[in-house]
Amino acid sequence: MSDTDETPAATVATLSALRETLGDDAVRVGEQIGERSMTDYTRHDPARPAALLLPRTTEQVSRALAICDAARQPVVPQGGMTGLAGGAIARATEIALSLDRLAGxxxxxxxxxxxxxxxxxxxxxxxxxxxxxxxxxxxxxxxxxxxxxxxxxxxxxxxxxxxxxxxxxxxxxxxxxxxxxxxxxxxxxxxxxxxxxxxxxxxxxxxxxxxxxxxxxxxxxxxRRAARHTALVALDSYDAAVRLLRMLTGRFGNDIGAFEIMWPDFFDFGVSLTANGRSPFSTAQPLYALVEHAGFDAGDSGERFASVLGDALDTQAIRDAIVAQTVADARALWAIRETTAEFPSQMDPINFDISVPIGDIGHFVDACRTALDQRWPGNRSYFFGHVGDSNLHVTVDGRSVPGVPHHDVYAFVYGMLAPYRGSISAEHGIGLLKREFMPISRSPEELAAMRSIKRALDPNGILNPGKVI
Ligand SMILES: Cc1cc2nc3c(=O)[nH]c(=O)nc-3n(C[C@H](O)[C@H](O)[C@H](O)COP(=O)(O)OP(=O)(O)OC[C@H]3O[C@@H](n4cnc5c(N)ncnc54)[C@H](O)[C@@H]3O)c2cc1C
Missing domain, CATH: 3.30.465.10 (Uridine Diphospho-n-acetylenolpyruvylglucosamine Reductase; domain 3)
Structure with a gap:
C-alpha cells in the first residue's frame, strides 16, 4: 500500500518518520486499516484515518507523539472503540493511535x-x-x-x-x-x-x-464480594423507588452494589430482546428496579436481603419482587438490563446519558416523555438508568421520528435539562457528539479554565482536536 496515492505530502513525510521509529508493522495505511478503527459504538460518521499506529511500549507512544507534534499532525487515541460519544473517531486527515498492543x-x-x-x-x-x-x-x-x-x-x-x-x-x-x-x-x-x-x-x-x-x-x-444476590423489584412509582433505595442503603450500607431503574418502555423492549422473550412478572408493572446486594461473607445465603424485601412487600413499599435463586437466575435478570448492547442492531438509537438530581428524576422523565410525545407523536423512547448515581439514560429510536435530524432530538432533550441543573453527560463523556451542548452544563468561566488547561498541555492542539472543548 502506497502512502502517496491520496495522502498529503506533509503526512507522507510524517508517516515515513513514524515507520522509521516504530517499524513498518506498527504503521498501517489505506485498506490495511480495518473497519474497527473507523468509528466507535455510536457508528457516527465512519472515516478511514490517514494512518493507524500500533505502538507496543510507552517509549514508542512517546516517540510517535513527538513526531506528530513537531509536524502539527492531529492524533486520535483509540482504545476498544466502545465509546458512546464519538470521542475516538478519527477524520481522514488524522492519525489514529491504538493502544491494542500495549496490553497486559x-x-x-x-x-x-x-x-x-x-x-x-x-x-x-x-x-x-x-x-x-x-x-x-x-x-x-x-x-x-x-x-x-x-x-x-x-x-x-x-x-x-x-x-x-x-x-x-x-x-x-x-x-x-x-x-x-x-x-x-x-x-x-x-x-x-x-x-x-x-x-x-x-x-x-x-x-x-x-x-x-x-x-x-x-x-x-x-x-472480593463473594456473596451476590440479585432481585427484580416491581414498584408503584419513582418516589417509591427512591424510598426503597434509601431503605436498602440504610439497612445494607454500601453492600447495595447496583440499583438500576427501568421504566416500562425500556423493560418491555428489553424483555422482548432476551432469549425467552418473557417478563419474569405475570403482569405489567409501573416501574422496575434491578437491585444487587453484594456482601463479603461467602456464607451469606441472601436470606437477610430476601427478608428485607419480604418486609417491604408486606408493608406495600413495593408491589412484588423476584429474588434470583441461582447465578443463572441472576444472569437472566441482568440480561434484561444489558440488552442495551443490542440497541444499535435493533433501532437507530439516539442516546442520552444525563444526570439529574435523584429527587427530580421521576419528574424529569414524565416531563421529557410528555414533551417528546407532543413534539414527535409516535416516537419510541426508552428510559432507564443507574438511578442511585443520579444517572438517567434515554434512548429515542431515530426510526420512529423519520426525517428528524438526530441533532434536533439532542437539542430538544438537552434543552430540558437547564431548569434541573442537570448534566449533559453523566458517564459517557462529551466526545464529538455533545461538544456544542457543553454550555448547558458548564459556565463560561469553567469552559475558559478547561481551554487554558488544554492550551498548557497541548499547545499545538494535536491531541483529539474537535473533541470535548
Ligand atoms: C454495551 C456498552 C455498555 C456500556 N456501558 C457503559 C456504562 O455503563 N458506563 C459508562 O460509563 N460507559 C459505558 N459504555 C461506554 C464505553 O464502554 C466506555 O466509555 C468505555 O469504557 C470506553 O473504553 P474504550 O476502550 O472502548 O474507549 P474508546 O471508545 O476507544 O475511546 C473513548 C475515548 O477515550 C479516548 N481514549 C481511548 N484510549 C485512550 C488512552 N489510552 N489514552 C487517552 N485517551 C484514550 C478516545 O480518544 C475517546 O475519546 C458502554 C458501551 C457499550 C458499547
Missing amino acids: IEEIDPAAATMTVCAGTTLQSAQEAAQEAGFELALDLGARGSCQIGGTLATNAGGNRVIQSGTARDQVLGLEVVLANGTVLSSMNKMVKNNTGYDLKQLFIGSEGTLGVITRAVLRLHP
Missing part, C-alpha cells in the same frame, strides 16, 4: 491491593486477573469484553457499581500519561495518601484523549 497486567501487589496494568488491557481481562488473585476490580460495564482500561479511564466510565465504589476515577492510584509533545508523565503511585502538590492524574481521567495518552495505570483492588 504488569503486577498485582497483594500488600498494597493494587494492580499495575497497561492501557490496552480489556476491562474483562483486568477483572479476571484481579479475581484470580483473590481481589475484585470495582469497575464493571456492559462493554467489559472490548473496552480497555485506557479508554475506560479516559472517559471516567461509570457502570453498574458506581453506587458502591465510585466511578473509574475512584479506582486509580497512579497513572502514566504521554503528553502531546512526547513527554512521559509517570505518576505510578501505589499509595492511598499522597498529597504532594497537584493530583495531576485527575486531569487526564475523563479528558477523553484530549490532554494526553494514558499508557499505564495503578488501580485499586478491593476485597
Whole structure:
C-alpha cells in the first residue's frame, strides 16, 4: 500500500518518520486499516484515518507523539472503540493511535491491593486477573469484553457499581500519561495518601484523549464480594423507588452494589430482546428496579436481603419482587438490563446519558416523555438508568421520528435539562457528539479554565482536536 496515492505530502513525510521509529508493522495505511478503527459504538460518521499506529511500549507512544507534534499532525487515541460519544473517531486527515498492543497486567501487589496494568488491557481481562488473585476490580460495564482500561479511564466510565465504589476515577492510584509533545508523565503511585502538590492524574481521567495518552495505570483492588444476590423489584412509582433505595442503603450500607431503574418502555423492549422473550412478572408493572446486594461473607445465603424485601412487600413499599435463586437466575435478570448492547442492531438509537438530581428524576422523565410525545407523536423512547448515581439514560429510536435530524432530538432533550441543573453527560463523556451542548452544563468561566488547561498541555492542539472543548 502506497502512502502517496491520496495522502498529503506533509503526512507522507510524517508517516515515513513514524515507520522509521516504530517499524513498518506498527504503521498501517489505506485498506490495511480495518473497519474497527473507523468509528466507535455510536457508528457516527465512519472515516478511514490517514494512518493507524500500533505502538507496543510507552517509549514508542512517546516517540510517535513527538513526531506528530513537531509536524502539527492531529492524533486520535483509540482504545476498544466502545465509546458512546464519538470521542475516538478519527477524520481522514488524522492519525489514529491504538493502544491494542500495549496490553497486559504488569503486577498485582497483594500488600498494597493494587494492580499495575497497561492501557490496552480489556476491562474483562483486568477483572479476571484481579479475581484470580483473590481481589475484585470495582469497575464493571456492559462493554467489559472490548473496552480497555485506557479508554475506560479516559472517559471516567461509570457502570453498574458506581453506587458502591465510585466511578473509574475512584479506582486509580497512579497513572502514566504521554503528553502531546512526547513527554512521559509517570505518576505510578501505589499509595492511598499522597498529597504532594497537584493530583495531576485527575486531569487526564475523563479528558477523553484530549490532554494526553494514558499508557499505564495503578488501580485499586478491593476485597472480593463473594456473596451476590440479585432481585427484580416491581414498584408503584419513582418516589417509591427512591424510598426503597434509601431503605436498602440504610439497612445494607454500601453492600447495595447496583440499583438500576427501568421504566416500562425500556423493560418491555428489553424483555422482548432476551432469549425467552418473557417478563419474569405475570403482569405489567409501573416501574422496575434491578437491585444487587453484594456482601463479603461467602456464607451469606441472601436470606437477610430476601427478608428485607419480604418486609417491604408486606408493608406495600413495593408491589412484588423476584429474588434470583441461582447465578443463572441472576444472569437472566441482568440480561434484561444489558440488552442495551443490542440497541444499535435493533433501532437507530439516539442516546442520552444525563444526570439529574435523584429527587427530580421521576419528574424529569414524565416531563421529557410528555414533551417528546407532543413534539414527535409516535416516537419510541426508552428510559432507564443507574438511578442511585443520579444517572438517567434515554434512548429515542431515530426510526420512529423519520426525517428528524438526530441533532434536533439532542437539542430538544438537552434543552430540558437547564431548569434541573442537570448534566449533559453523566458517564459517557462529551466526545464529538455533545461538544456544542457543553454550555448547558458548564459556565463560561469553567469552559475558559478547561481551554487554558488544554492550551498548557497541548499547545499545538494535536491531541483529539474537535473533541470535548
Ligand atoms: C454495551 C456498552 C455498555 C456500556 N456501558 C457503559 C456504562 O455503563 N458506563 C459508562 O460509563 N460507559 C459505558 N459504555 C461506554 C464505553 O464502554 C466506555 O466509555 C468505555 O469504557 C470506553 O473504553 P474504550 O476502550 O472502548 O474507549 P474508546 O471508545 O476507544 O475511546 C473513548 C475515548 O477515550 C479516548 N481514549 C481511548 N484510549 C485512550 C488512552 N489510552 N489514552 C487517552 N485517551 C484514550 C478516545 O480518544 C475517546 O475519546 C458502554 C458501551 C457499550 C458499547
